[in-house]
Amino acid sequence: MLSFPAHLVAEYLPRLSSRASGDVALDPFCGTGTTLVEAKRLGFSAYGVEALPVPVLAARVKTDWDLSPDALEGVANEVLERVEEDRESAGLPGALPLFHQGKSSVPNWTPPQQILDLIPRGMISPLPLRRVLILRDHIESVRDPGVRSALQIALAAALVEDIGNVAFGPEVYTTRAKEDVLVCDVVRRKVRRMVQDLRSVAGAIHPRTTVLQGDSRDLALMPEKSGDIVITSPPYPNEKDYTRTTSATARSPTFCPRPRATSSRRRVTTTSSTSACWPLVRKWSRGRRDWRPPCAHRA
Ligand SMILES: C[S@@+](CC[C@H](N)C(=O)[O-])C[C@H]1O[C@@H](n2cnc3c(N)ncnc32)[C@H](O)[C@@H]1O
Secondary structure, three states: OOOOOHHHHHHHHHHHOOOOOOOEEEEOOOOOOHHHHHHHHOOOEEEEEEOOHHHHHHHHHHOOOOOOHHHHHHHHHHHHHHHHHHHHHOOOOOOOOOOOOOOOOOOOOOOOHHHHHHOOOOOOOHHHHHHHHHHHHHHHOOOOHHHHHHHHHHHHHHHHHHHOOEEEOOOEEEOOOOOOOOHHHHHHHHHHHHHHHHHHHOOOOOOOEEEEEOOOOOHHHOOOOOOOEEEOOOOOOOOOOHHHHOHHHHOOOOOOOOHHHHHHHHHHOOOOOHHHHHHHHHHHOOOOOOOOOOOEEEO
């Protein structure tokens, strides 16, 4: 979702760092957190600002390296077990048919109107949707907020990559309908990868990462020492509407936002010329005069 090349950050950060001073990295348009993850990996504290709630959640999950892999694995197994029980009682198949059996339908079930209003037509087929909603409800009842967020992001990623009838190129578009998808299997695989990643960093002390949700033009949002190095991939100069391009996940049944919330977010996101961001970046970099607009800058 909206990622940009991690290797760029890995290359620029050490080059721009003075190292001695405990530099803090800042990405004022952090999206799903590529800069923040690389900064953390390389030992830098970092701040990120992002206007939209779903990328914010993704960035927070991706930089929460203190989450216990055992807790995530244990809760995920319990949740998926309960979903299997509900799946059986709802009369949904436990395996995909070997041969295509015509249009999928769900016994005695019509999607709630709220969901139909939310999802663009054809974005997800009825059977996978029913499975997703069962799983979503169980995830919502998970008590531990860190585990709950991680499971929500696993489901969101599975929705756009495996479950929904969508692809990116460069905007989101609808693909051939998948009649059915074993949602639990797909999500289990995503969680397994998350658990592996968490195990690979467990036990170490990690630099602090803070992800703020808001309009990065609002400088009052930022704490005093929020950045020595700015690395960002600002909104594209082509009137890209981020509330639309992230809609595959933001408007997915995992999150269920209200339509009014989307339009107010649209006012916050910068959709016009990238050059509008440069004065802002200059301000963050405490007014340095020799500043030029590359993609990375040492304040
Ligand atoms: C090119 S994307 C950044 C992608 C990011 N580098 C990543 O790896 O995910 C630009 C991001 O800026 C966010 N954005 C646009 N206007 C914003 C604003 N005024 N304040 C904060 N974030 C904003 C968009 O929602 C989008 O996620």
